[in-house]
Amino acid sequence: MKLQTKIHLNKELNQIDYNSHLFFLGSCFSELIGGKFEHFKFQSSQNPFGIFFHPLAIENLIERAINKLVYSEKDIFFYNERWHCFDAHSDLSDVTKEQLLQKLNAGLEATSNQIKKASHIVITLGTSWVYRKAEIDKIVSNCHKLPQKTFEKEILSTEIVSNCINSCIRKIQTINKDVQVIFTVSPVRHLKDGFxxxxxxxxxxxxxxxxxxxxxxxxxxxxxxxxxxxxxxxRFYKTDMIHPNELAVDYIWERFKNTWISDTEYPIMDKVEAVQRDLKHRPFNPNSEQHKKFQKTLEKKITYLQETYSFMLF
Structure with a gap:
C-alpha cells in the first residue's frame, strides 16, 4: 500500500564532502540545515547578518560584502534603547553604535571571505513580501519592530526576484567562478501575510x-x-502548525544528504555522530573506573577524526 507521494531526486554533481566549504544564507530554515552540517563537523558557516527572508536582503549583503561598502553612522539608527541597522537582523543590534558598526563590518568581511572560499553556497528564500521604509524609500531587511505605519508593504514580482537571483549569482561568480549555488524555498509558511x-x-x-x-x-x-x-x-509541524518540527527537519535533511553529500562521507558522519552522542553522556559517578574508561575511549575517537580532519573541534 502506497501511503506517500514521493519527490524523485537524483544524486547531484559537485557532491559535498569533508573538503568542501559551505556557506548558508537566508531564512531560518537555512540555519536549520546549516546546523546539521555543523553537527556533523563539516566546514560550514551561516548568516553573518542573521536571518534574511527575502531575496533583496541577500543581494544587498552580497553586493556590500564583495564591493567592501562598509557601514558608518549614517547607516544605523537608535530605537527602543538600542542601535539597529535596516540591513541586518536584530540579533546584531547593540546598546552602543560602535559595537553595532563593528559587528556589521566584521559581518561584511566574513561574508566576503566565505564567498571566496566556498565550494557550495546554499541560499534559502522565505518570502516575496517586503517592507519599504516610506521616509527613506528603502526596502528593509528587518523592521526592528518599528511602528507598522512607517512601512509600506509590497510583493516582489517574479521578474524582480529573477533579476535579483541572477544578480546574486553574477556577483558571487566575480570572486568565485567555480562555486556551486543551491537555491531552495523555505517550507515555513508566512501565514501572517494571509493564506x-x-x-x-x-x-x-x-x-x-x-x-x-x-x-x-x-x-x-x-x-x-x-x-x-x-x-x-x-504531525510534522510544531504546535504553531506553521514551522516544521524536529522530525520534519530530520526528514528533509536526510533527503538533502542523499542528494548532495557524497556516499564516501557517510562512514565519517557516523563516527562524528557517535562522538556527538558520547559527548552528551552524563555519568552517574564521574569518578568511577567505568567512566574513566569511557572518557579515554571518547578521546581516542576524537583524536582519530582530528588526525585526518584537523578542522573538527568538539
Missing amino acids: VENQRSKAHLIAAIHQVIHQDNVSYFPSYEIMMDELRDY
Missing part, C-alpha cells in the same frame, strides 16, 4: 528560481515541495 498571500509569495520565488537554474553550477533543492507533499500531515 492566499503566502501561496502567491512562494509561487513568485519558485517561478523566479526556475528561470535561472539552467545555468552551470546553479541548482534547486525542493525543501518546500517535500514539506507540502511528502510531509502533508500536521
Whole structure:
C-alpha cells in the first residue's frame, strides 16, 4: 500500500564532502540545515547578518560584502534603547553604535571571505513580501519592530526576484567562478501575510528560481515541495502548525544528504555522530573506573577524526 507521494531526486554533481566549504544564507530554515552540517563537523558557516527572508536582503549583503561598502553612522539608527541597522537582523543590534558598526563590518568581511572560499553556497528564500521604509524609500531587511505605519508593504514580482537571483549569482561568480549555488524555498509558511498571500509569495520565488537554474553550477533543492507533499500531515509541524518540527527537519535533511553529500562521507558522519552522542553522556559517578574508561575511549575517537580532519573541534 502506497501511503506517500514521493519527490524523485537524483544524486547531484559537485557532491559535498569533508573538503568542501559551505556557506548558508537566508531564512531560518537555512540555519536549520546549516546546523546539521555543523553537527556533523563539516566546514560550514551561516548568516553573518542573521536571518534574511527575502531575496533583496541577500543581494544587498552580497553586493556590500564583495564591493567592501562598509557601514558608518549614517547607516544605523537608535530605537527602543538600542542601535539597529535596516540591513541586518536584530540579533546584531547593540546598546552602543560602535559595537553595532563593528559587528556589521566584521559581518561584511566574513561574508566576503566565505564567498571566496566556498565550494557550495546554499541560499534559502522565505518570502516575496517586503517592507519599504516610506521616509527613506528603502526596502528593509528587518523592521526592528518599528511602528507598522512607517512601512509600506509590497510583493516582489517574479521578474524582480529573477533579476535579483541572477544578480546574486553574477556577483558571487566575480570572486568565485567555480562555486556551486543551491537555491531552495523555505517550507515555513508566512501565514501572517494571509493564506492566499503566502501561496502567491512562494509561487513568485519558485517561478523566479526556475528561470535561472539552467545555468552551470546553479541548482534547486525542493525543501518546500517535500514539506507540502511528502510531509502533508500536521504531525510534522510544531504546535504553531506553521514551522516544521524536529522530525520534519530530520526528514528533509536526510533527503538533502542523499542528494548532495557524497556516499564516501557517510562512514565519517557516523563516527562524528557517535562522538556527538558520547559527548552528551552524563555519568552517574564521574569518578568511577567505568567512566574513566569511557572518557579515554571518547578521546581516542576524537583524536582519530582530528588526525585526518584537523578542522573538527568538539
